[in-house]
Every structure is written in C-alpha cells, then in structure tokens.
Amino acid sequence: MPAPAAHVIVGAGLAGAVAARTLREEGYEGPLVLIGEEREPPYERPALSKGYLSGAEPRESLLVHPPEWYAEHEVDLRLGLPATALDPGRHEVVLRDGTRIGYAALLLATGSTPCPLDIPGAELEGVRRLRRIEDSDRLRAAFRTASRLVVLGGGWLGLETAAVARQAGLDVTVLEMTELPLLGLLGREVSAVFADLHRGHGVDLRFGVQAAEITGRGGAAEGVQLSDGTHIEADVIVVAIGDVPNTGLAHAAGLRVRDGVETDERLRTSAPGVFAAGDVACAFHPVLGRHLRVDHWANAVHQPRTAARAMLGREAAYDRLPYVFTDQYGLGMEYVGHVAPGECDRVVLRGDPGEGEFLAFWLGEGRPLAAMSVNMPGAMVPLAALVRAGRPVDPARLADAAVPPTALLDRAGPRG
Structure with a gap:
C-alpha cells in the first residue's frame, strides 16, 4: 500500500512554522x-x-520553536532546498534538487522579498536590505564602525532601522518620496507625529526627494545622489522601499494572483488543495468585504492557524482585523483596522501627541475604520472591538479622555 500523501508547507518562516x-x-x-x-x-x-538589530535580543529568542521541536513532532524540515515548481494537476511540489513531493493539501507561505532598487550603484558594497537574519547581523556589525547612515524609505522598516542607528550613535538621514513618513497609512495628522519623533532624536528627514544614484569608489558605496543634484555622504545605506509577495510558484502554476496569491476567507487558492497564508496571501476579508494582503507579524501568526484548520477540512474563516505594532525610541504604537484610499474623511485624536500618550481614530462616514494606541497599554482590545463593530460613534466621545475606551461602544449607532 502506498504511503499517504503528505501535508506540505512551502515556506519555513513564522507562518509556515x-x-x-x-x-x-x-x-x-x-x-x-x-x-x-x-x-x-x-x-x-x-x-x-x-x-x-540593537543587540538587546539574543538570536535564540527569534526562533519560532526550539530546533529539536520539529523532530519531536515528526515534521520533516527541509532547509536550504527551495521549491521550484508546483504541479496542482498531479498534486506535487518540486524541489531544487529535483525531488517531487506529493501532497494531499499544500500551504504556500513563501512570504515576500524587498523591492529592488533600480538605480545605478544599487549593488555596491554597503547598500543593505533588511529581510533575513543575516541581513540584520551584517547591519549590526556595520553600525559598530560606520558613522553615517542613509535610509531610503520612510515606512515602518526604515523608521525602526533609523531609530536603532541613532541610538547606536550614527548620524542618520531618511529619504522619503512623499511629504511625510507613513503618509499613505496614517494620514497627515499622525504621520507628523512620527516625523517630529525622529527629528527630536536628531534624524535628518528629507521629504519629497528621490534617489538617482548610489555613488561609490572601489566597489563600496560612499553616498546617495538625489535627482535634484544634492549629494548625501554615507558609510551604510539601507534600502527600505517596500516589498513584493513571492508569487512566482503560484503564478507559474496558473493560480490566481493579484497583490499576492488570491484566496477566499478560508485561505483556499484557485487550485484544489492549495492554500496560502502570511505575506504572500491576498485573502478575502469577510468583515472588510474585500481582498487584502497584510505583510505584518500578526498576520503571519494568526492566518496560518485558519489555513491549517481549513487544510484538515474544518470550518474556518480568517476575519481578524489587520494589526501593526512598532517600537521607536520607547514609543510603543499599536494600530488596528484598515483604511482604503479615499475612505477616511476625518481623524480624531485623544490626548496630546507631544506628551507621548494618545489615541487616534480614522473615521469614514462616522464609523471608525482604524484606531491607534500610543503608549497606552490595555487600550487595544476595546479599540479593536470598536473598529470591528462598524457602527457610527460621536467624534466628541472619541476625543473625550473622560470616556474610557471600554465605554466607546455604549452609545454607538447601528452598524452601517
């Protein structure tokens, strides 16, 4: 009797584990x-x-499971041997060494890759990306000897890297094409808070600029030439301009792909028996009513649980709201919800951002679409419930510090 087909997971990151x-x-x-x-x-x-990156957390703290866990739970862990092809018709995945593995169910958890930097000098020594553990190792080593860092990109990754570098004593310049950091996600009011935070810690923020070339000598980067002719000297340059989902396997196999591998709310792809989760999945969200790809830690933690249950034929749907967190210079921020372009018509702040503790709410037709807590532990659970409810709330109550977050739903209107 032939051995039963395996359950196969392609991608041995957090989501896969x-x-x-x-x-x-x-x-x-x-x-x-x-x-x-x-x-x-x-x-x-x-x-x-x-x-x-700062050296505060040891390497072993990053591991999802201890190395021995996989053998103890009879998980055939194959590292350093990527999948090169997926054959949905034969229910097989092909590895780089030619091995073909049959599957009863397969999960694509292939993650994402940093966007390429398509300018002259991008491959010079000293130009760094930050995606893998060895990238962080090399960057941390560079921080010990470098004095000047330029970060291309003012998103979460770029700002977090800038914060660690400043705390390590480097002179830091952040280059961002838009008017403010995180502008597309947070809007002008809250983006300005992060800009002020970094300026207050000595970061040189330059907005509305574009890198035209990485300059160097002898194969090593020496600076960044901007499109306006300005030159900024640097010992290290970090490229943090976003990422792209690793959809190559899915696309070649004929699966539906948009901004990621398209799935339904059960994380099922267009191929029978094939599922997707984590950074690579563009999943239909039953609460938000749209397909959405979320490339953040919380998605990689929670989405695979739904996918695994669906792989076993259980009833499961992924409906957790998108969640993001960051920690910069001791500022702890949590954000829950999703605001599509043009959907927000008002931002309400509670508290003074200058004092380092506040809440923020993004409204669309009176309904909270997203909420943020800054240095206010315990607020995120009621804020997430508020966003999930989808009911109009009086903006004055949102701004009133006398109304505890747990009471914000008490006078909310019917769901819109």
Whole structure:
C-alpha cells in the first residue's frame, strides 16, 4: 500500500512554522513536510529591525520553536532546498534538487522579498536590505564602525532601522518620496507625529526627494545622489522601499494572483488543495468585504492557524482585523483596522501627541475604520472591538479622555 500523501508547507518562516504546529495541535498525525529556502530554522522577523538589530535580543529568542521541536513532532524540515515548481494537476511540489513531493493539501507561505532598487550603484558594497537574519547581523556589525547612515524609505522598516542607528550613535538621514513618513497609512495628522519623533532624536528627514544614484569608489558605496543634484555622504545605506509577495510558484502554476496569491476567507487558492497564508496571501476579508494582503507579524501568526484548520477540512474563516505594532525610541504604537484610499474623511485624536500618550481614530462616514494606541497599554482590545463593530460613534466621545475606551461602544449607532 502506498504511503499517504503528505501535508506540505512551502515556506519555513513564522507562518509556515505556526501552520505546522497547528496541524499537529488539531490532531493531524500524517506525514508533514516543511520546506524552506533559508538554512536557518523558522524565526520571527520583527526584531531584525528592533531588538535583535540593537543587540538587546539574543538570536535564540527569534526562533519560532526550539530546533529539536520539529523532530519531536515528526515534521520533516527541509532547509536550504527551495521549491521550484508546483504541479496542482498531479498534486506535487518540486524541489531544487529535483525531488517531487506529493501532497494531499499544500500551504504556500513563501512570504515576500524587498523591492529592488533600480538605480545605478544599487549593488555596491554597503547598500543593505533588511529581510533575513543575516541581513540584520551584517547591519549590526556595520553600525559598530560606520558613522553615517542613509535610509531610503520612510515606512515602518526604515523608521525602526533609523531609530536603532541613532541610538547606536550614527548620524542618520531618511529619504522619503512623499511629504511625510507613513503618509499613505496614517494620514497627515499622525504621520507628523512620527516625523517630529525622529527629528527630536536628531534624524535628518528629507521629504519629497528621490534617489538617482548610489555613488561609490572601489566597489563600496560612499553616498546617495538625489535627482535634484544634492549629494548625501554615507558609510551604510539601507534600502527600505517596500516589498513584493513571492508569487512566482503560484503564478507559474496558473493560480490566481493579484497583490499576492488570491484566496477566499478560508485561505483556499484557485487550485484544489492549495492554500496560502502570511505575506504572500491576498485573502478575502469577510468583515472588510474585500481582498487584502497584510505583510505584518500578526498576520503571519494568526492566518496560518485558519489555513491549517481549513487544510484538515474544518470550518474556518480568517476575519481578524489587520494589526501593526512598532517600537521607536520607547514609543510603543499599536494600530488596528484598515483604511482604503479615499475612505477616511476625518481623524480624531485623544490626548496630546507631544506628551507621548494618545489615541487616534480614522473615521469614514462616522464609523471608525482604524484606531491607534500610543503608549497606552490595555487600550487595544476595546479599540479593536470598536473598529470591528462598524457602527457610527460621536467624534466628541472619541476625543473625550473622560470616556474610557471600554465605554466607546455604549452609545454607538447601528452598524452601517
């Protein structure tokens, strides 16, 4: 009798490791294969631009499971051997060495890759990306000898890297094409808070600028030439201009792909028996009523649990709201919800951002679409409930510090 087909997970990052654990916890006892391109055991990435980069968190703290966990739970962990092809018709995945693995169900958890920097000099020594653990290792080593850092991109990754570098004593310049950092996500009112935070810590923020060339000598980067002719000297340059989902396997196999591998709310792709989760998935969100790709830690933690249950034929739908967190210079921020372009018509602040503690609400037709808590532990659970309810709320109550977050739903209107 032939051996039963395995449950296979392609992508040995956080999402893949969580899916493997969930399959075992849910009672799956059959063959389980976890395939990874990197040689490191599955690890979490947020600390690569925060505590691990600064040296405050040890390497072992990044691991999703201890190395021995995989053998103990009979997970066939294949590292350093990426999948190169997916054959949905034959229910097989092909590895780089030619091995073909049959699957009963397969999860794509292939993550994302930093966007390429398409300007002259981009491949010079000293130009760094920050996606893998070895990237953080090299950057931390560079911080010990460098004195000047330029960061291309004013998103979460760029700002977190800038904060660690400033605390390490480097002169830091952040270059951003838009008018403010995080402008597309947070809007002008709250983006300005992060701009002020970094300026207050000595970061040279330059907005509305574009890098035209990485200049260098002898194969090593020496600075950034802007499109307006300005030259900024640098010992290290970090490229943090966003990422793209790793959809190559899915696209070549004929799966539906948009901004990521398209799935329904159960994380099922357009190919029978194939699921997707984490950074690579563009999943239909039943609460928000749209397809959405969320490339943040919380999605990689929670989405694979739904996918694993769906792989086992259980009823499961992923409806958690998008969630983002950051820590910069001791400012702890949590954000929940999603605001599509043009959807927000008002931002309400509670508290004084200059004092370092406040709440923010993004409204659309009176309904909270997203909410943020800054240095206010315990506020996120009621804020998430408020956003999920989708009911209009009096902006005056949102701004009133006398109304506790837990009471904001008490006088909310009917769901819109």
